[in-house]
Amino acid sequence: MTTSPRALLGLAAVAVAFAAADTYVVVLALPDMMSGVGLAVDELQRAAPIVSGFLLGYVAILPLIGRVSDIRGRLPVLVGSLLVFALGSLVTAASYDLTSMVVGRFLQGVGGGGLVPATLALVADLYPPSRRGVPLGVVGAVQELGSVLGPLYGALVLALGGWRAIFWVNLAVGLALAAVLVALRRGASPVLPVGPGLSSPQAPTGVVPSRARGTDLLSVGLATIALGLLTLVLLEPEPLLSGVTTGLAFLPVAGGSRWLSPVALALYTTVAALVVRSLRTAHPLLDLHGWAAVARRADLFGASLLAVSLGGVILAFATADPQVQVFSPAGPWFLLVSAGAAALLWWRTRRVEEPLVPHGAFSATAAWGSLLVSFFVGAALIAALVDIPIFARITVYPGSQFMAALVLVRLLVALPAGALLGGYLLRVLPAGVTTAAGMALAAVAFVWMSGWGLTSLREPVSSVPLVMAGLGFGLALAPVNASLLAATADAVHGVASALLVVARMVGMLVGISALTTIGLRRYYAVQVDLPDPSAVCGGSTRCAEYTTLLKEAGLAQLQTVFVGAAVCAIAAGALALLTFRSSRVAR
């Protein structure tokens, strides 16, 4: 009888790994995705939201969904998250501009982020506290595994198809996983609620869904039509668009937006019909009444504040014109809104009876210190993940994402090795020292990379800083986790570990936005304009020397980002030395 819940957990872990892989799946496809939506290489700061949009969705949903899965049950949340992930993949695959692409990535993040807390809660349901260590570790490990496999998986799909293929595959896998989960639910629903270590008293009502018996075919039909219409609006297929009659369906009834075309209006009508049907029928496809009740009890407002706060940071940097300054005129206002939302969130967390983070949980220096360290580690790591492949594409592998991917692989394979080493060193060295050593290694590697030129990657010695950086990041993983766990009470270990991941992702999100923009700005500020081509080329206006000059100028931006990453790594190491001193981890 227990095979089904185990199978369920296994499946959920696969889904978590898959969603984690999606954070990084774009790092290799980024240059292609940028040209797909019409961005040039010197507009990297505008492309950053393609990465950070996913992180925003992922982070913003985490606090919300843990609570939701307590109220609603794990399976509906897992299935729902996968469906949102699939919808996000569809929108990204069919995106027609930067905004639609970022919206798609955000939805993917929301779906992917929802999987993690629900899966962790599933572990809590299935295992008594004393036996949770291993399965929790497995969930954590598949998340890390996903981040290593993500770029490779992206490279593999890119080798066979274009970047859009990645997201069509995501759509298919998301739907397939959701379908298997639903099938498992049918088989396993009597078993689930009596899991041995059921932690939440509210869970039993939510775990057995009332609608497991029959699915409303009309709703399924309406949902299918809605998805079909959405795809039409996004893709605007040329044969239909240019048809004398069929083209009318794509002609906006007012204004010029494709979202006001008859097809779009039909989409809205279908969605409205689906909503009405879901509210009226006994066994709806979307249990809106149930979810509305959940929404009232979960901290939607808190999650929105978090989303607004982080979204403001993304927008502040993404709208900049680095030729002029780091922020667009609206930039400081975005940051102000961001700060306001963060302050409100802090105030609210202090006031609510059952806050997400229990009062005093992070009062130990090493506890909040580890969150800060994690933040800076994330910022440095994302710079490596995004900019190393781009560097490879610009310099030695212009035509091949796959070869560019292999450059990053040198870093990625060293990461788990470093993680093991870090775990071992923890027995003989204090956590702060181990972390600082790892970050020092990473900082040296980044400084080395900032000196790379057009042909550096051809030389075998270029593997040294890549492996060093991977080892360094790996080294820091275990000690940061360990000092956090040592500095917090057993009862909050779950939420504390989750927050560590959140802190790293927020670091990534802020890091990719800020470093890219600051890197470009710094470049433009320092760069004395290049000479006229005719001056370099002796009369003609194009020559190899001038092209090299232009390429080197382009590299300066990435070199600056590497310097920024080194600074972040140093900050992480220094903070670890300072704050982990009080930790009682070692020995």
Place this chain on the structure above:
Amino acid sequence: MTLTRNTLVGSALVGLLALGGCASGSGEAHQSPEEALSAAKTTLDKTSGVEVNLSTEKLPASVNGILTAEGVGTHDPAFKGSLKVATGGITADVPVVAAQGKVFAKLPFTTKFVEVDPSEYAAPDPAGLMEPKGGLSSLLTAAKDVEEGEQVRSGEDVLSSYTGTVPGSVVADIIPSASANASFDATFTVDDQDHLHKAVLTGPFYPKSGEVTYTITFDQYGTNANIALP
């Protein structure tokens, strides 16, 4: 299941189309395809200025070439706009101003315009695209074996479409790397006021890399732009 879906989509669309009303069909006196294209050339040559957008969905991997070129052309001749070029796996934006026989461009990662010789960049003189001879309008009259195709919709307009082939030598005036000996498949869509809306060319634009399709659209006929050198 499929049947229900199709019927539902169909009826939803039909209902909405009925609400939107039908566009009027064109009832002009019928021209021969050659006459229609020739009239479109005259209109394009006579207009004060027009917004031009040349683009390709996809360049073969490892081809360095033009992804898009968009801007305003006048019959001074002059052109102001922006090129998007693929070079070494990355995309770069190059703002361009062409007038008085000179071409200025702002190369990637630089902040000011410099004079360039477009031929050295395997690019046409953008202003030359507006010349009645050797410019975009010449594609219309260079087309051979022209046949009238189905009517197509472009936004509010219903357009006549013509298909034919254009010699590579003429195409090479626009994309210099086009194979001069080849013939390019061409589709032109023209409205009933003889405005060329769109030209779609498919053929060997870049050596040794198969066929590429470029779509050139024309919009805002009669626009007045004062294009001065930077």
